[in-house]
Amino acid sequence: MAKKATNKKTKKNDQGFKKYILWFWRIFAAGILFVVLIFLLASWGVFGKLPSFEILENPQTNLASEVISADGKTLGKYYLNDNRTPVNFEELPKHLVNALVATEDERYYDHSGIDAWGTLRAAVFLGTRGGASTISQQLAKQLFTEQVSSNILERIIQKIKEWIIAVRLERQYTKQEIIAMYFNIYDFGNNADGIRSAARIYFGKEPGELDVEESAMLVGMFKNSSLYNPRRNEKGVTNRRNVVLNQMYKNDFIDETALDTLKALPLDIDYHPESHREGIATYFRMYLRDWLKDWASDPENYRPDGEKYNIYLDGLKIFTTIDSRMQAYAEQAVQEHMKRLQAEFFVQNTDKRNPTAPFLDLTPEQIQRTYDHSMKQSERWRHMRDDLGKSTEEIMASFKEKIPMEVFTWKGEKDTVMSPLDSIKYYKYFLRTGMMSMDPQSGHVKAWVGGINYKHFQYDQVKQGRRQAGSTFKPFVYATAIDQLHLSPCDELPDIYTCIEANKYGNIEPWCPKNDGGKYTGEMFTLKYALANSVNTVTARLMDKVGPQPVVSLIKRMGVEAPMLPVPSIALGTPDISVYEMVGAYGTFANQGVYVKPVMITRIEDKNGTVLYESVPETRDVLSKEVAYTTVKLMEGVTESGSGARLRGSWAKNQTMYKEIITGYPYEFTNPIAGKTGTTQNQSDGWFMGMVPNLVTGVWVGGEDRATHFPTTRYGQGASMALPIWGLYMKKCYADEDLDISKDDFERPEDLSIRVDCSQPAEESKDSLKIDYNEGVDIDF
Template sequence: MAKAKQKKSQSFLPFIKWFWILFGVGIFSAALIFLLASWGAFGEMPTFEHLENPSTNLATEIISSDGKTLGKFYLEDNRTDVSYNELPQNLIDALIASEDIRYYNHAGIDARGTLRAFVFLGRRGGASTITQQLARQLFVGVSSQNIIERIQQKAMEWVIATRLERSYTKEEIISMYLNIYDFGNNADGIRSAARIYFGKEPSNLKIEESAMLVGMLQNSSLFNPLRREELTKNKRDMVLGQLAKNDYISEAEKDSLQALEIDLNYNPESHREGLATYFRMYMQRNWLKKWVKENPKPDGEKYNIYLDGLKIYTTIDSRMQKNAEEAVEMHMKNLQAEFFHQNTPKRNPTAPFLDITNGAIDTIMRSAMRRSDRWRIMSGQGKSAEEIEKSFHEKTEMNVFDWNSDSYEKDTIMTPMDSIRYYKTFLRTAMMSMEPQTGHVKAWVGGVDYKHFQYDNVIQGARQAGSTFKPFVYAAAIDQLRYSPCDSLPDNQYCIEPLKHGNMEAWCPKNSDGKYSGKNRTLKNALANSINTVTAQLIDQVGPASVVNIAKNMGLGDNIPEVPSIALGTHDFGVYDMVGAYGTFANQGVYVKPVMVTRIEDKNGTVLYEYVPETKDVLSKDVAYAMVNLMEGVTQGGSGTRLRHTSAKENQVYKDVVTGYPYQLTNPIAGKTGTTQNQSDGWFMGMVPNLVTGVWVGGDDRSIHFKRLAYGQGASMALPIWALYMKKNYENEELGVSIEPFEEPEDLSINVDCTKVLEEFKEETDTEDDLDEDIGF
């Protein structure tokens, strides 16, 4: 019996021997695989420095003065990192419960989970820890389908995971993982995902919202709430189930949360959508481009605004920007409807053009064709001019702007040439608002819709200023001749002789209605009613050179011609420059160059740029205050009087010209309207003590305009946008927009109390029209 047992045990010796040999070989092979992986035999392994600073592309973030993200600049990755402290606890709980319940108890590899996955071949869940998933996202890449390569990748993943655990805390690994993940739809990282899918910061996510985003971590393409809402909801409910299973929430909470539908607040983040699109594009294409060129990194390389994760702190106030965009939308939609009504083929066969020949229209259209993107692209492809022009007369499917559609765009079929004419029918606008004491630009609207109208009329456009230039003439007269708003000049036809001030022939501007009262008018009355004869006398007395010098010192450029006709606004100016210049009046004579950026930081918070104000003393406090007093007359008894109307009866007259909004503004306001020849341009420059805002409205070409002055004057086209914007600002007291009077200088030496004098001219005051019919062409 003993011999039999001995013989039997000896027969098992080879098996035991081979078992230990195979076990040893397995252990050795596994060790060798990990050793080879750590040596980089299966692919380049990250260095210690690389682990400390993993290379992830970070979007540059544009931040408003009130701390809101206006937009981002990125090529592929719309990513802005957040710290662990900015993540809500419910998001962290959902991640741990569903992805790695033993996360805080392992060093990068979960042995129990790995053994389970090996025994059950992955049928009871995978074994990848959060740290391994981060390693895969950062350094390993997409898993291969080849079994050998998959083993090699897994080995690399394990080695990197253990190294990450030695380099970072558990909290840092969680934030890195959530920051690096691509949630789809340009939502790179948890911050973009929270903003895009729910319109909020990560810290404000609800439990069910966090559960949905965690569910997307398995496969954001598959669990896409925009395309597969039901599937995404089921996955969310599974995460909620894991939260309950692991005692993060109760069963009752789980049931109530699972009963909820997915409630998305989708906010796509792209360069052409969102708030302050025109401003953001100016920052990207102009301001930052120049800054990057002039401010290299310490090693001489240029900053990349699409990859380096810069934070651009701007002066824009997101609340005021929203108010500005809503005011533009509200008024321009109504104004455009009236413009379409007046420019039907029956009423105007050459619509939208007026008072020009068919030959001139053809020239405008062909010029627009050659400036178009289609022409540029096809020309770059080597197409001949004949081929390109032929394509402009072939019908094609396109998406065009449409005020009457819910999304303000519609699909249609037309020729590219017809689309050019179609877009010519839309009136354009520009608006900028600035704090005069600091130069901080608070709102910037370059057009009605950036997606379809990409020309920025704030900074790119320049149009005749009309009567909005007259205050610079008055400022020169008050500054140099010590006039006061109460001094008067005769309202008679006035001619400036040939060769005087450089003009080659006599210049005899007419008043808007072609009439002259023959009586004296105070400067305040004359400016309020845009009396051209008085303005002509003033520029004749001080000379065009003096007016140009003041205008230049107030930021209006260097190429203003020194001729008398500039007094009536014949020269072209942009809204950006005009707002900066008017800010001088509100800022007691000190010009402050408009500021858009206050600070730039790199991704680590290091300050790379801080702005230094650019200022210039131009006018004395007394002269500046006298000018403000003059322009207050525009809203007290001139073309801006409609800002004050409150009753339905008084307001009815304005309903007939599309501007029947009940403004009811009672606070001190200084301003000036402007209207150029044929109503081609409508302006309004409005000021309260701490906010200066300029608005321009007009056609893409000067031949596109209203036929009647009632609709085409600045008081009808531009002023309503200013008024609507200010009413919205005043509804939010947190904005702190002034309702107080302008500050009067101590020991004011210029008389501004014109009460007695104005009574003499009360009957002569024209409160309706601010016209510049003869602007010296």
């Protein structure tokens, strides 16, 4: 009986156990079905829209447009919030990829988007032994899901969406493509969006040039780029980098010796900020930005979908003619000379030496009007008037209130407290400059420096600024005379007082220019000597022979668009002309009489490499080869024995007082150089135009206001203000043999009939036209 009861009890217990087992499997199956249902609902978009196949194929990320130099270097980028330029997997160094896999996803090559073991480990240990997110999941989160609140349900739904997208990504892309996308999408801080920007900004390198320890630092930033910011948290970033190195050692990517060596290294950050106001070729990039906006606004250049290209978001590649090496040399030359020149200007404009500093020849009322004009032209005035609706009285009062600000100095930026009006007065002291360098045969602009510091002086003195050309205008008068009268550089004219009578060429009053110093020697000067030494009376006589209208017509055909009245006084450079126009015009002489419009952009491509724009050279014949070559030979005299002779070593050696600020430096050029200095009235503008056969460069130096200038020509002439920049720049260019800047003679036309070598006797058959020197002029002895 007892045995039977025991059997019944055992049977009942077995049935009860089976019942529990059955319920376990039912619950387990229901859980599986629930999870599957949740995933299905999520994939169907019930919990929020998921990316379509098309979007997965082309993930939408903002791409910066890239400005590329002629030698393949990145000059800068245009972007709003994302400074991102993608790279391919092949461009990533192996140790960078290894560092990522070792630190973020050790089983990356073994799973299909979800790491089951990692997920289980995270669930069991509640995330205390590492998370479960794979690289694919993290990419999914970066690309296609948004940050949510701390609500647990929402976080679970987000994680499910990440899993689904991660699996889809693994099906759509290769492992290598996913890694490249992950590196390209991440924000490393300090405008470093993506690995290419990060490598350039933190180390001044392309990704493929990164060392192991640099790669480890950048991978370490994936944990939290705000916390592990190498500019603010050097110790924390170093520790995090070493964690990555330990992971690389753990996964056999580096050995123990390398680990110990690399962990001992400092961060060695080489910070290269990439912003619109910093970096190389800033003035050129700002000019190019405006050009691109106009290009994109032309309906002929719209995208295939009929929308405008967005230069900040569409990842365009703009290939320019700028040579990054020559651009760097130009900027260095400007910095070196202008720093010295400014120091001398400060010395001469102390309150004791010049009570109206930095101005000369202005009354207190005129000075106040100058400041008032500057205030009304400022962005601060526009903002307060148009955006805030402030009255004139309120705006004026705000300009007198002291506020913290950062100002420019030649020793670096300085934090200070001053009123906006005082800052206007402060910046009036600084001399400005513009410089452009161009290949005259192709028209390709090689260097463009629009000022001394774009962040603080944003007015571009290359294209925007126009100033009186001074004696740099004279070669146009000489070229016209050579063209019309077949003159030779060896022909002579007298240095005597000369007047062009009133109303002869539209001039209301008689025009009687004076030589520098007001002296007339009465001697006969060759045209070559007269141009080299800027003898005004000889230029006036040539102008009287040809008339101003042919000169204006010539310079217009040479690309100068500045308004210009055809009056005799233009012979001495009274018209306001830009550096850009002057370089283009002088290029005509170096290019055997053919004008080539300056070219800055060779082509534009979209993010897929499709060519959207290609430049077409704009050229026209202006002068014969003979006239162009003769004018060049005239200008060679400027650097042989005239105001440009300080480019030669012999000039510096003969100076009894070697003043670095004036002579510049022992340039000691021995090759043929054609050029012209220019100095305007009261030394307001200093110019130098210099040419060798394959490079034409123009330099202007002066104050923002014409009343800001040196009191004498010792420092205020073009040979002191502008020529040293040209000399420094060319020395740097010649030192870089890869640039192949010419030291040869200018090409001589085969059928040259004009005598250009005055050391040789003239051939009777080639004598120039005889001139009656007194015809059409009044002479007063």
